[in-house]
Amino acid sequence: MTPLHPQQTRPVIPAATAAAGAPAPAAAAATAAAGAPAPVPGFAPAAEEGVRLVGFTTAGPGGAMTDEVGVITGELTLATEDLADGTAALTVQYTGAEEWYTLAGSPVPLPEAGLARLHEAALAAIGAGGGAHAPAPPA
Incomplete structure (x- = not known):
């Protein structure tokens, strides 16, 4: 198996689908069969309830x-x-x-x-370290 590059994000899987145990390809096939375009791995509409992105990184100094x-x-x-x-x-x-922990903020x-x-x-902030918090919205 090819290792993931730091800060690589896994495809988006709606939480309801993941909780039901249905694999992402089956969900994509069902979407395509319904006439809707297949989802693009790593991206999804921001307003879709239960969408969860998962990514990996190495925390910078200060974590x-x-x-x-x-x-x-x-x-x-x-x-x-x-x-x-x-x-x-x-x-x-x-x-x-x-164990999962809440990112401060x-x-x-x-x-x-x-x-x-x-x-x-958020991945970039964690990668930078310094006791990274959840990114603040733009002012």
């Missing part, structure tokens, strides 16, 4: 600040989820672990640029 345990460092997984109320939740974990308002842009900004 990422969490609400539950303070700073975490090393190889981290970030999940960014559209809460369908105009906000998004950002959670992090040590890659491969079971989460939830945040969903920016006009969308969920994917927020996810990219």
Whole structure:
């Protein structure tokens, strides 16, 4: 298996689909069969309830600040989820672990640029380190 590049994002899978245990290809096939275009891996409409992006990065010096345990460092997984109320939740974990922690500052308002842009900004912030918090919306 080819290792993922740091900050690579997995395809978007609606939480309801993932919870049901249906694999992403089956969901894409069902969408295509219904006449809708197949989803583009890594991107989805920002207003779709339950959309969750997952990506990997190495925390920079100073790591990422969490609400539950303070700073975490090393190889981290970030999940960014559209809460369908105009906000998004950002959670992090040590890659491969079971426990998820709330990234400090989460939830945040969903920016006009969308969920994917927020996810990219959070990955960049964690990669930069310095006790990274959830990205603030543009002023």
